[in-house]
Each structure stands twice: as structure tokens, then as C-alpha cells.
Amino acid sequence: MTAVSPERVRGQIDQLAVAGLDWQTFGRTATDLLNRAMPFAASCFASVDPATHIVTANVKSGCLDDDHDIEWSYHEYEVEDLYDFRSLSSAGGGVVTLHSSSGGDLERSRRHAELFAPVWDFSDELRVTLRVDGVTWGALALFHGDGRTFTTAEQAFVASVSEGLARGVRSGLVAAAVGDDGRPAPSGPAVLVVDASGEVAQANLGATERLADLGCADLEASELPQIVKALVAAARRMSTTPGASTPRARMRTDGGHWIVAHASPLISRDGGRPDVVVTIDDARPPEIVPLVVASYGLTGRERDVVALVLQGIDTGDIAQRLHLSAYTVQDHLKKVFAKVGVRSRRELIAQVFNDHYVPQMAAGAGLAPSGWFAGS
Structure with missing residues (x-):
């Protein structure tokens, strides 16, 4: 070469x-x-x-x-x-x-x-x-x-x-x-129980169809999609980490559908490696559209702060861009957290489906009163 x-x-x-x-x-x-x-x-x-x-x-x-x-x-x-x-x-x-x-x-x-x-x-x-x-x-x-x-x-x-x-x-x-390939979306959620050895111990009737849409031929451990394997591992880590949030991820399937997957560890009776329940379902509107900021009664300045937070910009840079003090930015964030019902930036960002929101923001699109982007 x-x-x-x-x-x-x-x-x-x-x-x-x-x-x-x-x-x-x-x-x-x-x-x-x-x-x-x-x-x-x-x-x-x-x-x-x-x-x-x-x-x-x-x-x-x-x-x-x-x-x-x-x-x-x-x-x-x-x-x-x-x-x-x-x-x-x-x-x-x-x-x-x-x-x-x-x-x-x-x-x-x-x-x-x-x-x-x-x-x-x-x-x-x-x-x-x-x-x-x-x-x-x-x-x-x-x-x-x-x-x-x-x-x-x-x-x-x-x-x-x-x-x-x-x-x-x-x-x-x-x-x-x-666009997608025209295949119908699977109906109903998939529920899997992955045991301590990594094998699928139980699965509901919808699991095979859901996993097929993720390119999975069967329920063998080696065939499970990477997203399932990653979430199972993260859930087991969560079981030993006090205060850790439930692992969760979103992605497009082979059929072009947006799905959201969650994983939760079960309590192990013998204290050993826990089984993990994985749920895969269609991504609901809160998962794939931006946070409808207007519905939370945010002020104009609070919406400005949220827009910058969602871009990953830190407090100091937000203060500089909006010509505010860092203390004022933090005060706005506390009010936003209270109105939205979250406790941190991470929880706030987790409510926004970045695959759709961030590209529009990067292009300079403004938010309409609906909470979506003007002209979209």
C-alpha cells in the first residue's frame, strides 16, 4: 500500500x-x-x-x-x-x-x-x-x-x-x-434476562423480532448486539456503585427505527454476579425530540442557558457568551433544574436526543415557541 x-x-x-x-x-x-x-x-x-x-x-x-x-x-x-x-x-x-x-x-x-x-x-x-x-x-x-x-x-x-x-x-x-428501508417497526418491547455467565436466561415473545432488527440472528450470547453487551456490563458496574444511574442508550436499528434500551441489575440471592434485565423499545418522543423548554415555563434567559448547556459548554464560557457572571449562570441553572425536575446538567442533557438537537444548534437555528427549531 x-x-x-x-x-x-x-x-x-x-x-x-x-x-x-x-x-x-x-x-x-x-x-x-x-x-x-x-x-x-x-x-x-x-x-x-x-x-x-x-x-x-x-x-x-x-x-x-x-x-x-x-x-x-x-x-x-x-x-x-x-x-x-x-x-x-x-x-x-x-x-x-x-x-x-x-x-x-x-x-x-x-x-x-x-x-x-x-x-x-x-x-x-x-x-x-x-x-x-x-x-x-x-x-x-x-x-x-x-x-x-x-x-x-x-x-x-x-x-x-x-x-x-x-x-x-x-x-x-x-x-x-x-429515510429507512421500508421495513415495519417491531411491535412491543423486548425483555431479556442475561445471567451471570452472559447467556440469555429468559426472553419474552417480542425479543427475537427486536433483536433481529438490530442484526442479531438468535439469542446466543455471542450473537447479542454490542449495545446489549455494553448495557449489561454497565448495569453490573452500577450494582456496585452507590447512586449510579440506570444505563441507557439510544440508536437506529438496521430497519431505520429509533430505539431506546435500558439495563437493570437484579438482586443476587447469593451475593454473586447479578442477572441483568434488558428492555428494548421504540424511542418515545421525549427520547428523540428536544426538550420542549416552553412547556416548563422557562424564561428567555433560562432557555439561552439551556441551549448552551446542551452543547456541552461549561459555566465560565456560558457566562462569557451571555455577558453574565458565573454565579448568575448557576442561579439560572438551579431554577431550570427545579422547573424541569432534574438535579444536574447530566440529567438535563439526558432528556434531549442529541442526534436531532445538536446538529440544528450547530447550524445556528433558533428555538421556536414550540420548543423545536424555527423552520424545522
């Missing part, structure tokens, strides 16, 4: 991001382009729920396979490690590598010691969250083998293309939302 300059690849990715591709096709093509500018042994390009930063689906290259998604989800959501995608996104994004995070002692990472090294013999991992306009739309992991590590130049190059990659994921989700 002929090497291509990083500058040329960066331009190609920016062009690809506005080509109207679905996000999976964009991810595969963009990853191939990256590999022409810098070597790596394998990659995982993932879509992420903007509200929870939970991985909902992925496309892989190289030696990576789908056979170890359960183990990956366990290490990503249940086990404390040096880093994970959610903590990286919450910190504002950026690039991190296993070698630098561990100080060269890779065994400090359980994910590496128990999965990456024994299964694939990777020698380094590079991660980056794909963010644009303050919102995380995807995530990318690259891997080296044969003792190689990611250089400073490679890390800087990946950081430089991350926004273009994010725009491509976002555009791909929006493009997919314009």
Missing part, C-alpha cells in the same frame, strides 16, 4: 464527512484512509450515544473480531482501568495511549493483561473520542502489535482528524434519519 501524506488524508476525511455516507461506510472508509497515512495492526470505529457516551455499535478492521465483545464490555464498563471512553469524553476528549498512560508498564491495565495481550498480542492502544461542537458522536481505537508503540507524531495526527471523523459520524446518523 502506497503511503499518503497526513495532510492529504486529513483533507480526504473532511471531504468524506460531507459525502452523505451512512456512518458505518464512513467509518470503514475513513479508517482505511488513516491506515494509508500511519501504520496500525487493527482498529475499532464506534458510534456512541451522545447522552451517555456508551458505545452502541462498531466496525472493526485487522485481527479484531466480534467474538470477544462481551469481554471488552466487561472491561470497559465494569472494571476500573487506566482509562475508558466515557471518562475520556467527560474530560473533554483528546488522545490517550496505553503505553503513555501506564508509564510503559502495560500490565497495569487489566484490559490489556486479560484481553488485549492474551487474545491479540497487542503492544499498544491509541484511543480518541470523536467530538464536534462539544458533543461526542463516536470513538476510535487503534492498535499496534510486534512491540510497537504510537509515536507523538501519530497521536498528534489522529487528534487533528478527530473532528472530521466526528462530523462524518454525525452526518451519517442524520443521513440515515432521513
Whole structure:
């Protein structure tokens, strides 16, 4: 394969991001382009729920396979490690590598010691969250083998293309939302009980149809969609974390329908690893439309603050943009929380379906009195 300059690849990715591709096709093509500018042994390009930063689906290259998604989800959501995608996104994004995070002692990472090294013999991992306009739309992991590590130049190059990659994921989700394949949406929710070993112990009659719409051929543990595996792992982590919120994610199915999935751990009688109940259902209007701010009786200034909060802008920058003091912004937020019935920014953002709201805001669309965007 002929090497291509990083500058040329960066331009190609920016062009690809506005080509109207679905996000999976964009991810595969963009990853191939990256590999022409810098070597790596394998990659995982993932879509992420903007509200929870939970991985909902992925496309892989190289030696990576789908056979170890359960183990990956366990290490990503249940086990404390040096880093994970959610903590990286919450910190504002950026690039991190296993070698630098561990100080060269890779065994400090359980994910590496128990999965990456024994299964694939990777020698380094590079991660980056794909963010644009303050919102995380995807995530990318690259891997080296044969003792190689990611250089400073490679890390800087990946950081430089991350926004273009994010725009491509976002555009791909929006493009997919314009139409579907004409298949009828499954009727009724799916309810699964996943036992301690990761197997489906029970399922209702609607589960097979729902899972088929997520590309799942049967109820075997290895066949479960990535979103289910991730939520199960996050629910088990929740069971040992006081005050943790119920894991939840939204995504489009193969048939073009928006769904919302929840996972809750059951109480284990013997104190062992809990079974987890997973519910998958159609995304209701509160899940897929913006918060109807007018219905909560927010003032004009409170709506201005909410609009900026939903873009991921911190208190200091909100104060600067609205020419207010940070104290006044906090006061507005307290009133908003009380009116909406939430306790934090995170809970507020969780009520908004960012796949629809954020692109409109990024385009500068104003809010109409209905709470939706003017002209939409």
C-alpha cells in the first residue's frame, strides 16, 4: 500500500464527512484512509450515544473480531482501568495511549493483561473520542502489535482528524434519519434476562423480532448486539456503585427505527454476579425530540442557558457568551433544574436526543415557541 501524506488524508476525511455516507461506510472508509497515512495492526470505529457516551455499535478492521465483545464490555464498563471512553469524553476528549498512560508498564491495565495481550498480542492502544461542537458522536481505537508503540507524531495526527471523523459520524446518523428501508417497526418491547455467565436466561415473545432488527440472528450470547453487551456490563458496574444511574442508550436499528434500551441489575440471592434485565423499545418522543423548554415555563434567559448547556459548554464560557457572571449562570441553572425536575446538567442533557438537537444548534437555528427549531 502506497503511503499518503497526513495532510492529504486529513483533507480526504473532511471531504468524506460531507459525502452523505451512512456512518458505518464512513467509518470503514475513513479508517482505511488513516491506515494509508500511519501504520496500525487493527482498529475499532464506534458510534456512541451522545447522552451517555456508551458505545452502541462498531466496525472493526485487522485481527479484531466480534467474538470477544462481551469481554471488552466487561472491561470497559465494569472494571476500573487506566482509562475508558466515557471518562475520556467527560474530560473533554483528546488522545490517550496505553503505553503513555501506564508509564510503559502495560500490565497495569487489566484490559490489556486479560484481553488485549492474551487474545491479540497487542503492544499498544491509541484511543480518541470523536467530538464536534462539544458533543461526542463516536470513538476510535487503534492498535499496534510486534512491540510497537504510537509515536507523538501519530497521536498528534489522529487528534487533528478527530473532528472530521466526528462530523462524518454525525452526518451519517442524520443521513440515515432521513429515510429507512421500508421495513415495519417491531411491535412491543423486548425483555431479556442475561445471567451471570452472559447467556440469555429468559426472553419474552417480542425479543427475537427486536433483536433481529438490530442484526442479531438468535439469542446466543455471542450473537447479542454490542449495545446489549455494553448495557449489561454497565448495569453490573452500577450494582456496585452507590447512586449510579440506570444505563441507557439510544440508536437506529438496521430497519431505520429509533430505539431506546435500558439495563437493570437484579438482586443476587447469593451475593454473586447479578442477572441483568434488558428492555428494548421504540424511542418515545421525549427520547428523540428536544426538550420542549416552553412547556416548563422557562424564561428567555433560562432557555439561552439551556441551549448552551446542551452543547456541552461549561459555566465560565456560558457566562462569557451571555455577558453574565458565573454565579448568575448557576442561579439560572438551579431554577431550570427545579422547573424541569432534574438535579444536574447530566440529567438535563439526558432528556434531549442529541442526534436531532445538536446538529440544528450547530447550524445556528433558533428555538421556536414550540420548543423545536424555527423552520424545522
